[in-house]
Structures are given as C-alpha cells and as structure tokens.
Amino acid sequence: MGRAKLPRKSTAVDMTPFCDVAFLLLTFFILTTKFKPDQKIDINTPSSVSSKVAPEKNFIMISLNKDGKAFLNSDNYKGIMQTALDNLNSQYSLGLSPNEVLKLSKVPVIGTSLQGLKQYSQLPPDALNDKLPGIPIDSTHNELTMWMKAFVDASSTIAGDVTDDANGATSIILKGDNLAKFPQFKNVIAALTENHILKFQMVTNPEAVPTGSELWKKAQIEKTTTATN
Amino acid sequence: MADIDTGGGGHKKKGPGVKKGKKLSTRVDLTPMVDLGFLLITFFMFTTTMSQPTSMHLNMPDDNKNTQEQKTKESGSLTIWLGKNDNLYYYNGILKPDLSNVQVTNYKDIRQVILNKKQTTDTADLFMIVMPGNQSTYKNIINILDEFSINDVERYALVNKVDPQYEKDIEQFDSRSQ
Numbered sequence: 011m012g013r014a015k016l017p018r019k020s021t022a023v024d025m026t027p028f029c030d031v032a033f034l035l036l037t038f039f040i041l042t043t044k045f046k047p048d049q050k051i052d053i054n055t056p057s058s059v060s061s062k063v064a065p066e067k068n069f070i071m072i073s074l075n076k077d078g079k080a081f082l083n084s085d086n087y088k089g090i091m092q093t094a095l096d097n098l099n100s101q102y103s104l105g106l107s108p109n110e111v112l113k114l115s116k117v118p119v120i121g122t123s124l125q126g127l128k129q130y131s132q133l134p135p136d137a138l139n140d141k142l143p144g145i146p147i148d149s150t151h152n153e154l155t156m157w158m159k160a161f162v163d164a165s166s167t168i169a170g171d172v173t174d175d176a177n178g179a180t181s182i183i184l185k186g187d188n189l190a191k192f193p194q195f196k197n198v199i200a201a202l203t204e205n206h207i208l209k210f211q212m213v214t215n216p217e218a219v220p221t222g223s224e225l226w227k228k229a230q231i232e233k234t235t236t237a238t239n
Numbered sequence: 240m241a242d243i244d245t246g247g248g249g250h251k252k253k254g255p256g257v258k259k260g261k262k263l264s265t266r267v268d269l270t271p272m273v274d275l276g277f278l279l280i281t282f283f284m285f286t287t288t289m290s291q292p293t294s295m296h297l298n299m300p301d302d303n304k305n306t307q308e309q310k311t312k313e314s315g316s317l318t319i320w321l322g323k324n325d326n327l328y329y330y331n332g333i334l335k336p337d338l339s340n341v342q343v344t345n346y347k348d349i350r351q352v353i354l355n356k357k358q359t360t361d362t363a364d365l366f367m368i369v370m371p372g373n374q375s376t377y378k379n380i381i382n383i384l385d386e387f388s389i390n391d392v393e394r395y396a397l398v399n400k401v402d403p404q405y406e407k408d409i410e411q412f413d414s415r416s417q
Contacts, residue, residue: 025269032276039283055292056381059389064294074377183294186377192321195377199399203299211294214381223350224357224391 051081051119051140053187057217059225064213065181070161071213072154073119074186078194079144080154081121084161090180091115093164098124098156106131121145124153147197154201162205182210295384299399315364317356319349319383320405323374323413327383331356338408346382353390367395372409 051073068087074080084091092115099106102124106114110131114120121142122130146153165180182202186195202210219226313332320328320341327349330341344352357365369383380397387395401409 025273029269029273029276032273032280036276036280036283039280039287043283043287056378058293058295058381058385060293060295060385062294062296064292186381188376188378190377191373192371192375192377192380193373195380196371196399199299203399208299209296210299211296212381213292213294214385216291216293217385220389223389224354225389228391 051075051121053185054189055185055213055215056188058214059217059219060214061216062211064183064211069181069183071183071185072198074184074190074194074198075140075144076187076189077140077144078191079121079140079142080147080194080198081119081142082145082154082157083117083119086115087180088168089115090161090164090168093168094157094160095127097160097163098127101160102156104128124156147194147201149197149200152197152201154198155204158201158205158207162207182207183213184210185213295381295388297384297397299397312364312366315360316366316368317353318368318370320409320412321369321371321375321379321383322409323372325379326413328409328412334408338411341408341412343412346379346386349383349386350390353386353392357390357392362393365392365394367392368398369395370398370401370405370409372401372413373406374410374413 053073053075067085070082070084070090072080072082086092092111095106095111095114098104099111104124104127106128110128113131114127117131117138118135119138119142120127120130121138121144123143123146126143145157161180184198202208219229316332318330318334322328325346327344327346328341329344329349329352332340334340353367367387369380371380384395384397
C-alpha cells in the first residue's frame with residue numbers, strides 16, 4: 011500500500027525557556043521575600059481596615075495570648091531594654107549580674123515575673139513558648155506597670171544622650187489574640203495609662219474597607235480629588 | 240530526555256584513512272535545573288510575608304489627672320456594651336433603670352445602628368461610648384473600634400474601668416441571651 015510516511019519527530023522539548031522563567035520567578039521571590047519573624051508566642055491578631063503599617067524599629071511590644079498571659083519584647087533600640095532592666099534590677103533588688111542583664115535584653119520574649127528573671131536568663135531558647143508563666147498582670151499585682159515605668163525612665167535617659175532624634179519616641183505596640191478576654195486587656199491598658207502612656211498602637215491584619223461604607227466614600231472622594239489635581 | 244539529538248545521523252564518508260572523533264552533543268538536559276528552580280520558588284513563596292501587619296492607633300484619656308468629665312448631650316450619645324459570644328447591646332442616651340431601652344444586636348447589624356445614629360444627630364453632639372463586658376474578647380474591642388473608623392465616627396470613648404453596676408447589667412444580658 012502506498013502510504014505516505016511522516017517523518018518521525020523527536021518528542022523531546024527544549025527546556026531552556028522554561029528554565030529561564032523558573033529562575034526569573036525565583037529571583038523575584040528571593041528579592042521580595044522578607045522572612046516571617048520568629049514567632050515564639052502564637053498569636054492570631056484580629057483584622058481592621060487601618061492602613062498604617064506597624065512600626066518595625068524602636069518599639070516595645072506587649073503581647074497578650076489567648077490564655078490572657080502577657081509577654082513583653084522590644085527590639086532593644088539604643089539599648090532601651092538594657093537600661094530598663096538595669097532600672098528594675100536596682101529598684102527591686104533582683105540580684106541580676108551585668109551579664110544576666112545583657113542576656114535578658116537579647117531574649118526574644120520576656121514572659122515571667124520580676125523575681126523569676128534570674129532563672130529566666132538561664133532558659134534554653136526552645137523553652138520560650140506558650141508554656142511560660144507570663145508577666146503577672148492582676149489588678150492587685152500588676153508587674154507590667156513596673157516594666158512600663160522602667161521603660162519610661164529608660165527612654166527619657168536615652169533620649170537625653172541621643173542627638174539625632176529623627177525617629178521620634180518609642181512606640182508602644184499591643185498585640186492581642188482574638189480570644190484574649192477583656193479583663194486582661196483592661197489590666198494591660200491600666201499599666202500603660204498609669205505611666206501616662208496614652209498613645210499606643212494595636213497590631214491588626216489588614217482588611218479591605220467594605221464597599222459603600224462611609225470610609226469607602228471618603229476614600230473615593232480623596233481619590234478623585236488627587237486625580238484631578 | 241529533553242534534548243534533541245542532532246549529532247550523529249548522517250555519517251558521510253570523509254575519505255579513506257581519516258578517523259573522526261565522535262562528535263558529542265553540547266546540549267544539556269535542563270529538566271533537573273527547572274525542577275530545582277521551581278522547588279526554590281515554592282520555598283520562597285511559602286516563607287514570604289506578602290501582607291505586612293498594620294496597626295490601629297488608640298488614644299486613652301489620662302485618668303490620673305483630674306480631667307473634667309466630658310459633657311455629652313444625652314440625645315447624641317450611643318452606648319454600646321460588648322457582651323458574650325459576639326453579642327452587642329446598645330442604648331441611646333441614658334440607661335433606664337429597668338434596662339427597657341437596651342437593644343440586642345450583633346457585629347453585622349451594628350453598622351446600620353451607628354449609621355442611623357449618625358444621620359439623625361448633629362455631628363458635634365455625636366458621641367459613642369463602648370463598655371466591654373468581662374466576657375468580651377480583644378477581637379470584639381478591635382471590631383467595634385474598627386466599625387467606628389469604617390463609619391467615620393470621630394468621637395468615641397473606650398471605657399477602660401467599667402462601673403460595677405454596668406458590669407452587672409451586661410452580665411444580666413449575657414445570661415439572658417444564652
């Protein structure tokens with residue numbers, strides 16, 4: 011039978027463009043990536059329409075987990091944590107050696123009472139988790155008040171030394187879990203207001219503004235006015 | 240696998256006595272490289288944080304100083320209690336002793352309540368008061384404050400030290416709603 015014989019073509023595909031695309035994407039992700047900060051304490055924050063980005067520098071963060079335990083951490087900006095620890099150490103005679111103070115100022119999270127700090131500095135890093143006792147914040151014995159007082163004193167002494175104060179004051183960030191109850195939140199607020207810290211920020215997840223709401227209308231008007239300008 | 244064989248094929252005779260070295264293909268199989276590339280992409284995609292956390296600003300009044308109490312018009316105030324299980328209780332103006340003017344709602348419907356209040360009262364008189372009950376959560380507080388910013392309410396207060404009498408009333412409503 012006379013049947014036309016088609017030339018047999020290779021099924022192999024040239025992988026080069028595919029490889030190019032893969033590496034292009036890879037480069038994009040490497041350059042844009044920013045690793046999630048090491049979360050020692052598991053906290054699910056609520057969401058809000060606020061569009062202000064939470065500060066990443068010069069902050070003191072108070073975390074409130076779902077069991078109502080309070081934790082404290084700071085980026086130790088200009089050694090604020092160390093100064094505050096020094097203050098607490100001398101004021102409440104905690105018996106911390108300078109070495110222990112240095113160690114504690116670098117600990118990712120503080121979650122114990124003042125008396126427990128000495129022992130706390132010896133803890134291995136993997137022991138810093140939800141099982142920590144947390145800073146006592148009962149209305150009768152609120153150690154967070156002492157902490158905040160130490161921070162206020164520390165920031166005033168540090169601000170005296172620093173000449174370039176372009177970054178402004180230390181921001182107090184409150185990071186609470188969805189399920190944290192109000193009584194604990196109240197005690198945290200009380201610790202802040204007692205030290206005349208009246209402005210603070212609460213960490214939230216970004217959320218879209220509901221269409222048709224007042225804020226949405228306001229944003230629309232702003233958009234049109236900037237477009238016409 | 241993925242390379243196209245181009246070498247070989249037509250062996251032409253070069254002549255007697257001419258020995259040719261075997262021509263090797265210069266093409267490399269790129270499949271493992273692509274595999275590796277995508278593996279790394281997946282890794283970076285999972286570890287990257289695309290959305291940065293935002294923050295909500297809150298200013299509290301200084302309760303150490305004897306600041307004079309803010310006078311609000313009865314007609315312009317709306318008090319919202321945060322109850323258990325995402326329940327909300329609200330009333331306009333002053334609370335009646337028998338709690339008869341307190342209404343129950345939830346976080347979805349509160350928007351309309353706030354909007355109605357806003358439309359029916361003068362902006363200068365409008366004042367929202369939030370009293371969280373002991374059973375309410377942090378999420379409830381954020382949600383209600385967020386609701387104010389969504390509805391563009393400028394004047395509101397979060398009551399930190401809730402009066403025990405109100406606490407009792409909120410509890411009463413909490414037990415009723417169960």
